[in-house]
Amino acid sequence: MALVYFEGTVKPAGGNHDPESASHRLHKAIQGLGTDENAIIEVLAGHINYERQEIKKMYKTMFGQDLVEDIKGDLSGLFEKLCLYLLMPSRMFDAFCLRQAIEGLGTDEGRLIEILCSKTNGEIQSIKEEYQKFYNRSLEDDVRKDTSGHFQHILISLLQANRSEEQEMDDAKVQKDAKDLYEAGENKIGTNTSVFNAILASRSPPHLKAVFEQYKNISQMDIEGAIKDETSGNLCKAFLAVVRYIKDPMDYYAECINKCIKGIGTNDERLMQLIVSRCEVLEKGVAS
Numbered sequence: 001m002a003l004v005y006f007e008g009t010v011k012p013a014g015g016n017h018d019p020e021s022a023s024h025r026l027h028k029a030i031q032g033l034g035t036d037e038n039a040i041i042e043v044l045a046g047h048i049n050y051e052r053q054e055i056k057k058m059y060k061t062m063f064g065q066d067l068v069e070d071i072k073g074d075l076s077g078l079f080e081k082l083c084l085y086l087l088m089p090s091r092m093f094d095a096f097c098l099r100q101a102i103e104g105l106g107t108d109e110g111r112l113i114e115i116l117c118s119k120t121n122g123e124i125q126s127i128k129e130e131y132q133k134f135y136n137r138s139l140e141d142d143v144r145k146d147t148s149g150h151f152q153h154i155l156i157s158l159l160q161a162n163r164s165e166e167q168e169m170d171d172a173k174v175q176k177d178a179k180d181l182y183e184a185g186e187n188k189i190g191t192n193t194s195v196f197n198a199i200l201a202s203r204s205p206p207h208l209k210a211v212f213e214q215y216k217n218i219s220q221m222d223i224e225g226a227i228k229d230e231t232s233g234n235l236c237k238a239f240l241a242v243v244r245y246i247k248d249p250m251d252y253y254a255e256c257i258n259k260c261i262k263g264i265g266t267n268d269e270r271l272m273q274l275i276v277s278r279c280e281v282l283e284k285g286v287a288s
Contacts, residue, residue, distance in 0.1 A: 158201055160201075178215045
């Protein structure tokens, strides 16, 4: 299957990709007097993930040393951590981020939402496999143990990696889903969250976009307003994340990044994880 790339801030080096030359440059930057941090940045940020994996392998072939271990020995602080993140295979990195969100005191529900609400079926399946391989644990079991209620339900649903990938839309089904969402929320006392869960977790992105538009023709508000009125807490955040990502991935990630940097202090860890995980698909327009 051909590799497909979106316009992003980190792009394939293409004809300029030379693992041997990149390995020489990294070795010189690390082994010489002092550390040439600019050279490290240019190499790691100038290649997409699969190219960085080739460079990592070539580095070990040429010098008999592990690039990751050399980075650990020569760098420190946030810069070291960022470089190590960039050297992880993509899906292994996602698995690592999920494990960080789950383990320890408390659960980082926001990170679980960001990752699981924005992945394709294939990506989620690969993440589950990497998680099992790397931690010898089931991701679904860990999510189930660390979450509860309707919030747990939407995460477990997304982990099934069973969203429709149908590109063609059926107008009758679009209208039915929009009506079902309205009847399950605004048009009744209480909220039937299972209807929202089933539709948001299983329908294709093109279908959901059409449903969101149709919803405005039925209701006095858009789907986001309805979700805010009908749900709360982490469930509300998860439903909104699915909706916003489906509507516009770039706007969604701009919002996530803004949350990391606004207010007093910056959430450096979360910001790094966001940028590293999406730098190959985030358009430059996010910066605006």
